[in-house]
Amino acid sequence: MGNRVVLALGGNALGDDLASQMEAVKQTSKAIADLIEAGNEVVIAHGNGPQVGMINNAFTEYGKIDPKYPYMPLSMCVAMSQAYIGYDLQNALREELRNRGIKKTVTSVITQVVVDEKDPAFQNPTKPIGPFMNEVEAEEATKRGMVVKEDSGRGYRRVVASPKPVRIVEIDTIKAILDAGQVVIACGGGGIPVVEEGNHLRGVGAVIDKDFASCVMAKQVDADNFIVLTAVEKVAIKFGTPEQEWLSSMNIEEANVHIGNNEFAPGSMLPKVEAAMEFAESKEGRKSLITSLEKAQEGLEGKTGTWITAK
């Protein structure tokens, strides 16, 4: 009998544009199908940084040419990114499972996540979206009203507010699909950020971090493991330096020491470690794993990756 696992898929699992996404999801599906074939119950969440920026830019630019095209709120762009990525991913995984004789359905749930309108994140945009820009493009984007920041020496990117997830609106649906033995993709792009106004859910302009949203989901579906899949096999200290040291495990106390020493880059590895810690601390026996997509199965077998545990 396998484990119940929530997977948070990083950008490298999805590609940056339509063509690379179709290719990337094929490889991603092989890794996920290995986990399902090994008997694990799987819930999949994914990022949307490049995609939500692309969708928002496309509407904004076309709106300038033809005013009949309406302003497209960021919350709606997140919804579109969930559908666009989910469609490709669910079909690629369905095909891979069928090639292996596994007749499970794969369903993407358009997922809304409640956020707090008073979250200080609304005053301090940090989430990079869309493509990288050079200095000239960054200046032009700033003139058009975008907030642009330098992204760890890799160029400039637009940044938007990224409030913390409070509650997943469709959580009962996600659980029902999982309890029926089927595969579910949910909380894509961190979920569509909404605030509650009585019975009305109003979309707000933000992009939630998918690592934090999928951690909330992992707790709520009572997962055994929360697995963050990114481009590196393990978390490192002194990352990118000659003294780099890959970590096979860390407990909460050790992780806090590393965070205090600024070992994990904000906006990339730090939110992954923080989400992994939050899950590991939430209930006895829960463990988080940070590894690469290719190593997911080996990681779950305890052979690689960085395991994060309470003690």
Ligand SMILES: Nc1ncnc2c1ncn2[C@@H]1O[C@H](COP(=O)(O)OP(=O)(O)O)[C@@H](O)[C@H]1O
């Ligand atoms: N301490 C660290 N250990 C390992 N990787 C790190 C560390 N600090 C920063 N990184 C970088 O963070 C990246 C993961 O963040 P990011 O690319 O934003 O994630 P995502 O896969 O969700 O798109 C890794 O591929 C690596 O380049």
Ligand SMILES: NC(=O)OP(=O)(O)O
């Ligand atoms: N929403 C989100 O966290 O997307 P990325 O993983 O692409 O940054």
